[in-house]
Amino acid sequence: MITNTGYETVSQLTLGGLRMNAEIIGVGTELLLGQIANTDAQYLSQKLSQLGINLFYHTVVGDNMIRVKQALAIAIERVDLIITTGGLGPTMDDLTKEAIAEFLGLRLIAHQPSIDALEAFFVKRGRTISKNNYKQAYFPEGSIVLPNSVGTAPGAIVEHNDKVFVILPGPPRELQPMFENHVIPYLEAKSDEKIVSKVLKIYGIGESVMEEKIQDILANQSNPTIAPLAGDSELTLRITAKTPRNHDPLALIQPLENRIRERLGDVIYGVNDDTLESVVVSLLTRSSKTIAIAESCTGGLIARRITSIPGASTAFVEGMVTYSNQSKIERLGVSKDTLNKYGAVSYETATEMLKGILKATGADVGIAVTGIAGPGGGTPDKPVGLVYIAIGDKNGYMKVQDYNLLGERTRVQQTASSIALDSVRRMLLNID
């Protein structure tokens, strides 16, 4: 009985006056076993809050027909928008569409365009399509089918009475473009407000220092709102403005952004989807400069980050992962004496690596990194986390600095690569 009363209360609560209230239902036993984190829920939560949709619940349920239908029964009583993630694959475990169809009393019917896309996908891969794959081309009758630009499982939107079901695949790289390209436009069309966010990307300053610098601005926010978020080694500030459809939220964002930029200055390296590597690549491209990289402890991570950017090839000439002393000598001309006298992890070696990569490649700009990523290799005077980062250009400008980085191996490598990229950004902008 308690549950029934419960439902009535919730219904009043969530439906009273509010435009659209949402619940995310993650379907997958792997989530309940902790094999993966529910990053889909976090991604969708951020997007829904940007869209001004009230998200009231996350639910996760296993690959179990009865329990999925139970979760749907609970959700439909307390929200208007139900977003499911996962359970769209070809295996017997994948039953989200089946559960929604059964729950709503709808048939699953074949969607020819999806069948064609599915077969094309396998042909292109030279793989034979197996019978159970066709499962992915069946949808509850009346579905708006959402094409999957990355994988084989399309999503769907089902409107049923006054409720909306958005059915999305589990893998983030499939879910995210599908949400961006198909679900956001669908939801925006239903809304009478426009909400726009602009994210400021920040590197090289601590969270508390940043918040002190803009304390008063944070304290007095209303519309636009400001959401600080601390990432692994970066910070972001999300400015979100809400206006009626016929106004431009950006007009509200701009003056606030200007005030924040006055306070924080050049630690703001970009906006929205900018990354340190994308900013470096575009700075290089715009000034038609080339870059070459000599890496030891970062093991190719810096080259990898730069070459992950489309069009990097116009700026990126060459990278050398000179892990062994031998390769430092042969490829970069680091002298045996230097290695013997100061060691591979030293100011002197970093300097010679930088000179070597610039000389060997003729690139305009160079990076050289040598350090101890750990867990092994540390000594009392050269502990794990000690990293030398050298940046410079072919005109002889050079800056070599040492850092003591915390965390385990991959964290040290990640931080070192970010510092190197940010240092090059500052050099290209002639900042300090």
Next chain:
Amino acid sequence: MITNTGYETVSQLTLGGLRMNAEIIGVGTELLLGQIANTDAQYLSQKLSQLGINLFYHTVVGDNMIRVKQALAIAIERVDLIITTGGLGPTMDDLTKEAIAEFLGLRLIAHQPSIDALEAFFVKRGRTISKNNYKQAYFPEGSIVLPNSVGTAPGAIVEHNDKVFVILPGPPRELQPMFENHVIPYLEAKSDEKIVSKVLKIYGIGESVMEEKIQDILANQSNPTIAPLAGDSELTLRITAKTPRNHDPLALIQPLENRIRERLGDVIYGVNDDTLESVVVSLLTRSSKTIAIAESCTGGLIARRITSIPGASTAFVEGMVTYSNQSKIERLGVSKDTLNKYGAVSYETATEMLKGILKATGADVGIAVTGIAGPGGGTPDKPVGLVYIAIGDKNGYMKVQDYNLLGERTRVQQTASSIALDSVRRMLLNID
């Protein structure tokens, strides 16, 4: 009505025969805004599965008294063990204990040891304790209080009729030691079973094909259970066995694992935490062989993956990211003619890159990759996604293959790096 029937069904389902079924309720609006991921749920999910407790649901609800009580009302109808995370702080938003007390009709009473600990905590930091801090020392009557070794908010266990409520703080660094030191011993004392999982890591076969090869095994699973999971380009099979305390679950897992290995063979590259790169590094280390890598379109990703493994330095000699033709010529001795006649992305160039990297470095094993990662650079006869992967050793063994990889740039790079690593694994194991 549907909901009520629903509940009865669930109750039968989850309580029928099973010892203890659990739900995690995360309390915190920051989770619903996507400001943080629900890592507590993943951590607790892993621990509960290791404890042999069936976790059936994750729920997340905001800092709202009525909705928290609603979530409790739903949970108590469908599970026996309810674990809440978050909402134990001093602010007015923190209301988890208050909601549980109201829901169960219990008073909140002061816990003197917690008051003392709280005051000591503030004295130690020379901070004055504010009145609302004492909120953290009040618990539902009859609680087993769980001391917080890191922060100011203790947790609690409340036994109510045949249900157990475990109340934990939100910050992972407070929640995890509390769970390890106080909750696990409590739960183990209640349990009469042992559960163990073993994960098989699989590469080079599609999810549906794998599914078909072991369809009968999957169809007839009970104990051990088998959970297939499709990652970005890999597959995993988690085998989980449950036995009475005095038996060994591994004895149930082994024969099933053997049957699966008979069906899938050498696409199973490792178990549990193994990765393609960790397996390659350990194969190289065990045979005291060295490796060198020449990368074009993967831009250092293969080197980066190998060097992310602790101890890689004993096997990894050097990587070259020869992005420009110039660097392919100067560093690897690829001939101008070959580049002009066949192009940088060709069987011939991949072959010369491999010979070049082996010659230049003297490594035992080599990898060379050249391709078009996109989005630009594709042509009708050489489309985006065309990648040549060459592997070989210093004794002249060589294998060069072309692939048409799908997806955007970083996906093509990721897949190419995985194929290269798996090819080396197969070479080192003399598989086909």
